Amino acid sequence: MFEIVHPPESVYNLIRKEEVHTQKPPRYISKYRPTVVLEKKSTKAAMRTMGPAKVEVPSPDKYLKKHSKEPILTEKTQCSKESRHTCTVRKPAVPARTDNPPMGIHTKRDFIKTATAVPMKPQPTCVDTSKGHKQLLEKSGLLPKYIKKQHYGEVPEYLQQRNEEERRAQEEYDNFVKEQREQGAMKHLSDEERQAVLEGLKKNWDKLHHEYQGLSLVTDTMSKKFHKERLEVAMKQLENDITLFERFKTVYIPNN
Known part of the structure:
Protein backbone atom coordinates (compact mmCIF):
# COMPACT_ATOMS: atom_id res chain seq x y z
CA MET A 1 0.00 0.00 0.00
CA PHE A 2 1.47 3.32 -1.07
CA GLU A 3 1.48 6.35 1.20
CA ILE A 4 0.15 9.56 -0.30
CA VAL A 5 2.53 12.47 0.20
CA HIS A 6 0.99 15.96 0.21
CA PRO A 7 2.82 19.26 -0.16
CA PRO A 8 3.75 21.06 3.09
CA GLU A 9 0.99 23.70 2.77
CA SER A 10 -1.75 21.17 2.15
CA VAL A 11 -4.82 21.04 4.41
CA TYR A 12 -4.55 17.32 4.67
CA ASN A 13 -1.46 17.69 6.79
CA LEU A 14 -3.58 18.97 9.66
CA ILE A 15 -5.30 15.61 10.03
CA ARG A 16 -3.84 13.61 12.90
CA LYS A 17 -2.23 10.43 11.71
CA GLU A 18 -2.35 7.18 13.57
CA GLU A 19 0.96 6.06 14.99
CA VAL A 20 2.04 2.71 13.68
CA HIS A 21 3.99 0.73 16.23
CA THR A 22 6.27 -1.91 14.70
CA GLN A 23 6.84 -4.91 16.85
CA LYS A 24 10.50 -5.97 16.86
CA PRO A 25 11.37 -9.64 16.87
CA PRO A 26 12.88 -11.03 20.05
CA ARG A 27 16.62 -10.55 20.39
CA TYR A 28 18.74 -13.50 19.32
CA ILE A 29 20.41 -15.27 22.22
CA SER A 30 22.82 -18.11 21.50
CA LYS A 31 22.17 -21.42 23.15
CA TYR A 32 25.88 -21.62 24.03
CA ARG A 33 25.80 -18.41 26.11
CA PRO A 34 25.67 -20.14 29.54
CA THR A 35 28.64 -22.31 28.58
CA VAL A 36 30.69 -19.31 27.46
CA VAL A 37 29.86 -17.34 30.61
CA LEU A 38 30.82 -20.27 32.82
CA GLU A 39 34.08 -20.78 30.97
CA LYS A 40 34.96 -17.09 31.29
CA LYS A 41 34.28 -17.10 35.03
CA SER A 42 36.44 -20.19 35.54
CA THR A 43 39.44 -18.86 33.58
CA LYS A 44 39.56 -15.05 33.35
CA ALA A 45 37.37 -13.92 36.24
CA ALA A 46 39.28 -16.06 38.73
CA MET A 47 42.54 -14.19 37.94
CA ARG A 48 41.02 -10.70 38.06
CA THR A 49 41.67 -8.57 41.16
CA MET A 50 40.88 -5.06 42.30
CA GLY A 51 43.75 -3.25 43.96
CA PRO A 52 46.92 -4.86 45.37
CA ALA A 53 47.04 -8.59 45.85
CA LYS A 54 46.05 -9.90 49.22
CA VAL A 55 49.16 -11.36 50.80
CA GLU A 56 50.08 -12.25 54.33
CA VAL A 57 51.31 -9.20 56.26
CA PRO A 58 54.70 -9.79 57.91
CA SER A 59 54.82 -9.81 61.66
CA PRO A 60 56.56 -6.87 63.43
CA ASP A 61 58.80 -9.34 65.26
CA LYS A 62 60.23 -10.75 61.99
CA TYR A 63 62.03 -7.66 60.78
CA LEU A 64 65.16 -7.81 58.61
CA LYS A 65 68.24 -7.98 60.77
CA LYS A 66 71.81 -7.06 59.99
CA HIS A 67 73.90 -9.77 58.24
CA SER A 68 70.84 -12.03 58.09
CA LYS A 69 71.23 -12.72 54.34
CA GLU A 70 74.94 -13.50 54.41
CA PRO A 71 75.92 -17.16 53.90
CA ILE A 72 76.54 -19.01 57.15
CA LEU A 73 79.82 -20.92 57.30
CA THR A 74 80.24 -24.16 59.15
CA GLU A 75 81.78 -23.81 62.55
CA LYS A 76 85.33 -25.05 62.93
CA THR A 77 85.54 -27.84 65.42
CA GLN A 78 88.54 -29.17 67.29
CA CYS A 79 88.62 -32.36 65.20
CA SER A 80 88.83 -30.47 61.91
CA LYS A 81 91.80 -28.46 63.20
CA GLU A 82 93.66 -31.59 64.25
CA SER A 83 92.98 -33.37 60.95
CA ARG A 84 95.51 -31.11 59.24
CA HIS A 85 98.39 -32.63 61.17
CA THR A 86 97.22 -36.17 61.76
CA CYS A 87 96.09 -38.68 59.07
CA THR A 88 94.27 -41.86 59.95
CA VAL A 89 94.85 -43.48 56.47
CA ARG A 90 98.46 -44.48 55.80
CA LYS A 91 99.91 -43.97 52.34
CA PRO A 92 101.02 -47.06 50.38
CA ALA A 93 104.63 -48.11 50.69
CA VAL A 94 107.20 -47.15 48.10
CA PRO A 95 107.36 -49.90 45.40
CA ALA A 96 110.52 -51.95 45.13
CA ARG A 97 112.89 -51.73 42.21
CA THR A 98 111.94 -55.17 40.94
CA ASP A 99 108.16 -54.50 40.91
CA ASN A 100 106.42 -54.04 37.56
CA PRO A 101 104.62 -50.74 37.18
CA PRO A 102 100.83 -50.97 36.92
CA MET A 103 99.38 -50.83 33.40
CA GLY A 104 97.81 -47.61 32.19
CA ILE A 105 99.95 -45.28 34.37
CA HIS A 106 102.51 -43.17 32.51
CA THR A 107 105.77 -42.64 34.35
CA LYS A 108 108.69 -40.39 33.63
CA ARG A 109 110.55 -43.24 31.94
CA ASP A 110 107.61 -43.88 29.60
CA PHE A 111 107.56 -40.20 28.68
CA ILE A 112 111.26 -40.35 27.78
CA LYS A 113 110.63 -43.41 25.57
CA THR A 114 107.79 -41.74 23.73
CA ALA A 115 109.82 -38.57 23.30
CA THR A 116 112.78 -40.41 21.75
CA ALA A 117 110.64 -42.74 19.59
CA VAL A 118 110.30 -42.31 15.82
CA PRO A 119 107.51 -39.82 15.07
CA MET A 120 104.48 -41.04 13.20
CA LYS A 121 104.18 -40.00 9.58
CA PRO A 122 101.13 -37.84 8.87
CA GLN A 123 98.53 -39.28 6.56
CA PRO A 124 98.50 -37.63 3.12
CA THR A 125 95.44 -35.43 2.70
CA CYS A 126 93.87 -33.50 -0.15
CA VAL A 127 92.39 -29.99 0.22
CA ASP A 128 89.55 -29.59 -2.29
CA THR A 129 87.93 -26.25 -1.32
CA SER A 130 89.09 -22.71 -0.77
CA LYS A 131 87.92 -22.83 2.85
CA GLY A 132 90.29 -25.64 3.80
CA HIS A 133 88.03 -28.68 3.61
CA LYS A 134 90.26 -31.73 3.35
CA GLN A 135 89.95 -35.47 3.09
CA LEU A 136 92.27 -38.45 2.93
CA LEU A 137 94.15 -38.67 -0.35
CA GLU A 138 93.50 -42.40 -0.62
CA LYS A 139 89.71 -41.88 -0.60
CA SER A 140 89.72 -38.79 -2.85
CA GLY A 141 90.06 -40.76 -6.11
CA LEU A 142 93.29 -38.97 -7.13
CA LEU A 143 95.56 -41.95 -6.47
CA PRO A 144 95.79 -44.51 -9.32
CA LYS A 145 94.60 -47.44 -7.22
CA TYR A 146 93.32 -49.26 -10.30
CA ILE A 147 96.86 -50.20 -11.34
CA LYS A 148 97.08 -52.43 -8.27
CA LYS A 149 94.14 -54.59 -9.37
CA GLN A 150 94.74 -58.25 -10.11
CA HIS A 151 93.55 -58.10 -13.73
CA TYR A 152 95.01 -54.67 -14.56
CA GLY A 153 96.19 -54.34 -18.16
CA GLU A 154 94.37 -57.42 -19.45
CA VAL A 155 91.94 -57.29 -22.34
CA HIS A 188 90.39 -58.40 -58.22
CA LEU A 189 90.82 -54.69 -58.80
CA SER A 190 94.35 -53.37 -58.93
CA ASP A 191 95.47 -50.29 -57.04
CA GLU A 192 95.36 -48.15 -60.21
CA GLU A 193 91.81 -49.27 -61.01
CA ARG A 194 90.65 -48.75 -57.43
CA GLN A 195 92.21 -45.27 -57.39
CA ALA A 196 90.55 -44.43 -60.72
CA VAL A 197 87.14 -45.54 -59.44
CA LEU A 198 87.69 -43.50 -56.28
CA GLU A 199 88.56 -40.39 -58.29
CA GLY A 200 85.46 -40.86 -60.45
CA LEU A 201 83.24 -41.14 -57.37
CA LYS A 202 84.70 -37.94 -55.95
CA LYS A 203 84.17 -36.07 -59.25
CA ASN A 204 80.53 -37.19 -59.34
CA TRP A 205 80.11 -36.03 -55.74
CA ASP A 206 81.61 -32.63 -56.62
CA LYS A 207 79.16 -32.23 -59.51
CA LEU A 208 76.18 -33.08 -57.33
CA HIS A 209 77.45 -30.81 -54.56
CA HIS A 210 77.87 -27.90 -57.02
CA GLU A 211 74.32 -28.44 -58.24
CA TYR A 212 73.09 -28.69 -54.64
CA GLN A 213 74.74 -25.38 -53.74
CA GLY A 214 72.93 -23.70 -56.63
CA LEU A 215 69.46 -24.65 -55.39
CA SER A 216 67.03 -22.01 -54.20
CA LEU A 217 66.82 -21.41 -50.48
CA VAL A 218 63.02 -21.44 -50.59
CA THR A 219 61.48 -24.79 -51.56
CA ASP A 220 57.96 -23.56 -52.16
CA THR A 221 57.02 -26.15 -54.81
CA MET A 222 56.92 -29.93 -54.76
CA SER A 223 59.33 -30.24 -57.70
CA LYS A 224 62.00 -28.21 -55.87
CA LYS A 225 61.52 -30.30 -52.76
CA PHE A 226 61.80 -33.65 -54.62
CA HIS A 227 64.84 -32.44 -56.59
CA LYS A 228 66.60 -31.46 -53.37
CA GLU A 229 65.81 -34.81 -51.73
CA ARG A 230 67.12 -36.73 -54.81
CA LEU A 231 70.39 -34.80 -54.68
CA GLU A 232 70.82 -35.48 -50.94
CA VAL A 233 70.19 -39.23 -51.39
CA ALA A 234 72.64 -39.42 -54.31
CA MET A 235 75.34 -37.53 -52.38
CA LYS A 236 74.85 -39.79 -49.34
CA GLN A 237 75.24 -42.90 -51.49
CA LEU A 238 78.40 -41.53 -53.09
CA GLU A 239 79.83 -40.73 -49.64
CA ASN A 240 79.23 -44.32 -48.50
CA ASP A 241 80.92 -45.68 -51.65
CA ILE A 242 83.91 -43.38 -51.22
CA THR A 243 84.28 -44.44 -47.56
CA LEU A 244 84.09 -48.11 -48.58
CA PHE A 245 86.78 -47.75 -51.28
CA GLU A 246 89.07 -45.79 -48.96
CA ARG A 247 88.68 -48.28 -46.10
CA PHE A 248 89.36 -51.53 -48.01
CA LYS A 249 92.47 -51.82 -50.12
CA THR A 250 91.41 -55.12 -51.68
CA VAL A 251 88.25 -54.91 -53.79
CA TYR A 252 86.61 -57.71 -55.82
CA ILE A 253 84.00 -57.18 -58.51
CA PRO A 254 81.95 -59.77 -60.45
CA ASN A 255 83.01 -60.58 -64.00
CA ASN A 256 79.52 -59.95 -65.28
Missing part, protein backbone atom coordinates in the same frame (compact mmCIF):
# COMPACT_ATOMS: atom_id res chain seq x y z
CA PRO A 156 88.33 -57.67 -21.11
CA GLU A 157 86.42 -60.80 -22.01
CA TYR A 158 83.82 -58.98 -24.11
CA LEU A 159 86.58 -57.44 -26.26
CA GLN A 160 88.22 -60.83 -26.70
CA GLN A 161 84.88 -62.30 -27.75
CA ARG A 162 84.25 -59.47 -30.21
CA ASN A 163 87.73 -59.80 -31.70
CA GLU A 164 87.20 -63.52 -32.09
CA GLU A 165 83.88 -62.93 -33.89
CA GLU A 166 85.50 -60.39 -36.22
CA ARG A 167 88.35 -62.79 -36.99
CA ARG A 168 85.92 -65.61 -37.72
CA ALA A 169 83.82 -63.38 -39.97
CA GLN A 170 86.93 -62.25 -41.85
CA GLU A 171 88.01 -65.87 -42.36
CA GLU A 172 84.57 -66.78 -43.70
CA TYR A 173 84.66 -63.80 -46.07
CA ASP A 174 88.16 -64.68 -47.27
CA ASN A 175 87.12 -68.29 -47.91
CA PHE A 176 84.06 -67.09 -49.85
CA VAL A 177 86.18 -64.74 -51.96
CA LYS A 178 88.70 -67.50 -52.60
CA GLU A 179 85.98 -69.87 -53.78
CA GLN A 180 84.52 -67.22 -56.08
CA ARG A 181 87.93 -66.47 -57.54
CA GLU A 182 88.57 -70.13 -58.16
CA GLN A 183 85.26 -70.38 -59.97
CA GLY A 184 86.13 -67.29 -62.03
CA ALA A 185 83.10 -65.30 -60.93
CA MET A 186 85.03 -62.38 -59.32
CA LYS A 187 87.91 -60.21 -60.43
